[in-house]
Amino acid sequence: MPELPEVETVRRSLAKRAVGLSIVNVSVFQPSVAKPGPYEDFAAALRGMTFCSFARRGKYLLAHLDGSVCIVVHLRMTGRWVFSAADRPVPKHTHVIMDLSDGHQLRFTDTRRFGGMELVAAESLSGHPGLLKLGVEPLGDDFTAAELGRLTKGKKSKIKSVLLDQTLVAGLGNIYADEALFRAGIHPERVAASLEDDRIVRLHAAIRQVLEESIANNGTSFRDYVDGEGQKGQNQLSLKVYGRSGQACINCGTPLAKLRVAGRTSVFCPRCQE
DNA sequence: CGGACGGCCTGGGAGC
DNA sequence: TGCTCCCAGGCCGTCC
Numbered sequence: 263m264p265e266l267p268e269v270e271t272v273r274r275s276l277a278k279r280a281v282g283l284s285i286v287n288v289s290v291f292q293p294s295v296a297k298p299g300p301y302e303d304f305a306a307a308l309r310g311m312t313f314c315s316f317a318r319r320g321k322y323l324l325a326h327l328d329g330s331v332c333i334v335v336h337l338r339m340t341g342r343w344v345f346s347a348a349d350r351p352v353p354k355h356t357h358v359i360m361d362l363s364d365g366h367q368l369r370f371t372d373t374r375r376f377g378g379m380e381l382v383a384a385e386s387l388s389g390h391p392g393l394l395k396l397g398v399e400p401l402g403d404d405f406t407a408a409e410l411g412r413l414t415k416g417k418k419s420k421i422k423s424v425l426l427d428q429t430l431v432a433g434l435g436n437i438y439a440d441e442a443l444f445r446a447g448i449h450p451e452r453v454a455a456s457l458e459d460d461r462i463v464r465l466h467a468a469i470r471q472v473l474e475e476s477i478a479n480n481g482t483s484f485r486d487y488v489d490g491e492g493q494k495g496q497n498q499l500s501l502k503v504y505g506r507s508g509q510a511c512i513n514c515g516t517p518l519a520k521l522r523v524a525g526r527t528s529v530f531c532p533r534c535q536e
Numbered sequence: 537c538g539g540a541c542g543g544c545c546t547g548g549g550a551g552c
Numbered sequence: 553t554g555c556t557c558c559c560a561g562g563c564c565g566t567c568c
Contacts, residue, residue, distance in 0.1 A: 263561065321562080338562050340546080355546085374545040376562065392563085419538060428563080436561060485548090485560075525540075526561060542566085550558080 264337040266400065266433030267476035267497065268487050269321050272343060275490030276325070276368075277316040279345040283362040284312040285327075292357035295370065295378035304381055307331070308360070320396045320432030324387075332387050334380045335370070340486040341377030344369050373486065396432040400469050405431070407466040414462065417454035423524040424454045425469075434469065436526045437482055437504045442468040444503045449535045450521065450528040475500060503529045 264272070288305035290296045296304045311327040318324065323343065325333040335343055348367050352359070358370040358379065370379060382390055397413070398405045413430050414421070424430055425439040434442070443450050445468035448461060457465070476482055481495030484505060488494055498505075502512055507520040511531040519532045 265562095336562080338544095339560075372545095373547070374560095376544065417538095423539085426562090527559090538568105540566105540568085543564085544562105546560100548559090550556105552555085552557105 263339055263435055263437060263484065264341065264481075264487055265321060265435035265438055266318075267438070267473055267479075268481035268489075268495065269318050269323055269337065269433075270477050271481040271495060272337070272490045273316045273318045273323055275493075276323075276343065276345060279366070279490065280313045280325075280362065280368060281315060282313065283364055283366070285309055285360050286363055287361040289359045289361075290357070291359075292375065295357045295372065295375060297378060297380040307381055308333075319393055319399070320428055321435070322393060322396075326384070330384050332382050332384055334382050334387075334390060334393070336377050336392070337372070338374070338376035340374045341370070341372040342486070342488055342492075343490060344371065344488065344492045345490050346492065395429045397428060397430040398432065400431050400433055401473055405466070405470075407463045410466045410469075411459070411462045414454040414457055419454055420450065420523055421448060421452045421454045421457065421465075422450035422526075422528055426524055426526070431469070433473070436528075437484070437501070438469070438472050438476070440504045440529055441472040441501060444530060444535060445472065447535055450523045450530055452536075503531065505529070 285308050288308050290301040290305055293299055293301040314326045316325055323335040346367050346369050348365055353371050355373045356369050356371045360368040417424055422439055425434050446465040476497040479495055479497035480489060481487055482497040483494035484498050503518055506518050507529045508517055511518055511534055514533050516531055516533040518529050521528045
């Protein structure tokens with residue numbers, strides 16, 4: 263499940279490999295993932311353009327071309343965007359292939375087809391409906407403990423819901439929300455407004471810590487995630503609660519509990535988190 | 537406002 | 553072995 267650290271890892275690998283290369287040809291095999299349609303126009307518009315830079319906002323990947331156009335990519339659950347040798351076998355569920363000027367290819371593959379790419383003019387980027395509503399970048403300077411305090415103030419919803427709300431903090435998903443709450447000792451169902459100042463400070467630090475650690479480990483490859491060169495990450499080895507329901511808490515040995523919060527499975531320690 | 541739920545999709549695993 | 557069912561969870565839309 264690509265969340266902020268995974269998207270950031272893809273961004274870094276693609277920036278390393280694809281910046282400076284231009285698009286020779288675009289093949290679209292699944293029109294619904296290439297917007298706006300018709301896909302022939304999508305392909306034609308990209309032909310001849312050069313990748314200038316790769317940016318990230320929340321879980322969105324932004325590929326800037328020629329300073330005038332941006333490919334807005336969201337990997338959702340199972341999306342992959344991989345720089346590949348052209349003679350490597352094309353994986354099942356590959357929906358878009360871009361042939362690059364050095365003979366390599368950029369391949370967009372997405373088993374479940376929740377993800378996709380959208381061509382947006384640079385001047386319209388700030389008005390993109392997905393990007394427009396995004397909240398603060400959790401690794402940016404604007405995300406302070408005081409800011410987290412403002413975001414939770416008066417919120418009657420559960421803290422897990424707040425952390426997953428992309429319009430408040432952009433980039434956390436189920437894995438890092440659970441991991442951050444565990445490190446901060448906070449129960450996922452705690453009402454956000456009820457958190458004491460010291461808990462907010464701990465949570466703020468925990469969020470940045472779990473994201474930074476995961477980026478350092480090239481992301482979490484629990485199921486489908488790979489980076490921009492098809493490599494798995496290593497952060498799954500550092501997870502303390504996600505996917506460990508029923509196993510012993512690393513702090514106190516209590517079996518980790520599982521609960522459905524905000525429609526998602528939440529794993530936590532019933533003793534360490536309150 | 538907040539929460540619950542369905543829809544979008546496929547594959548892997550459990551259970552029979 | 554093979555069938556059915558459930559689950560994985562990002563985001564949007566709808567409804568209460």
